[in-house]
Amino acid sequence: MAKPRCLLFDCDGTLVDSEPLLAAELASSLSDAGLPFSPSDYMGEFRGARFVNIVTELQRRHGEVDPQRLKDSEAEMRRKLADRLATELQPLEGVREALDALAAYPRAVVSNGPETKIRTGLAATGLSDYFGDKLFSGYTANCWKPDPCLYLHAASIMGFRPSECVAIDDSIVGVKAALSAGMTVIHLNRFADAESTPEGAIAISSMYQLPTIIANLVREPEMCHELLPVIHSALTAR
Template sequence: MSASSPSALPASAPSSSAPLCLLFDSDGTLVDSEILLAEVMGDVLPEYGLPFTARQYMEAFRGVRFHDIVATQQRRHGPLTEDSLARLEAAMRTRMQARMAEELVAIDGMPDALDALAAYPKAVVSNGPDSKIRCAMASAGLAHHFGDHLFSAYTLEVWKPDPGLYLKAAEAMGFPPSAAW
């Protein structure tokens, strides 16, 4: 029986009114990669002719999808070729992975909190790409808490704040929405 099935919970699990499955956002809950992303985007976008700063990201674009940020900057500063867009995205993702691997840590107290919640099946639910979620959890030392229970909006094709992302994650974990918090 897998650890994610409801009947695999230890006898000491809380009453039925308590959650049976815990769904965590990545950024701002488990880790905070936003400042790293802001710095990377502030470096990479100007290299491709799109003026942009880390401060601009933090003030106006925090949590906005990469493609939407680039589209906004293209409307303001002129379009890029498809080839340039592909190279821009590849450069941004490569640099972000490298920065996360070297610098990203768990939010204070999160490793202990996850240890205390060991009895519960857990998943990460994020608007970030799967590769970013995996890198973030590994870099922050949290991957063992979630295993392969990582749900990306890019993969499921539904974006927060749409609750569908959480509903699909709960379903994939084998829990009704009412049992997933």
């Protein structure tokens, strides 16, 4: 495992507590468009998924809906969501403390959401200065989690190898994307009673834990390096 040199954060559900707001607006919008959907459907099955993928699956289950009706419904949903994000959104507990403690690391946001949504969320929660313009949206890169391409794109632009990056993501689609990209992955699993952390990822339940986990990741390669002379001496003494 390479020593961590860059931190890549998901946004919704990792940095900001936007998912309850998103789930409510999605449920209202999709149900009005003729696709039965509840907030619990999003939180339980579709968390982190693209809007188009949710719609595709719902139409498979319930039948097709007029494309223009869906387009208008999505536009209205995003408008209402932007208003709520700007006025109601809060950062997750421990986020500011973790970002302050890890200030020495280059970092970026890597999200399936549109860049305007990312910027709105960070501005509303006072997190914009932590990331500046280091924002990577699936809509800008034209690739989305669970495909590893978005995380690979972010690592490349940030100037690091995937193995040097630590991805922090709360959604299973995001965790799988980062694992496929060859990164060290920390799964912020706030729903451990209903969700299992994929094999190969490190589970935490709170962002307060993140600095300790990163510190341990830094120490492990150093400890291995310190043990190499000991191992070499033992082998040559045989």
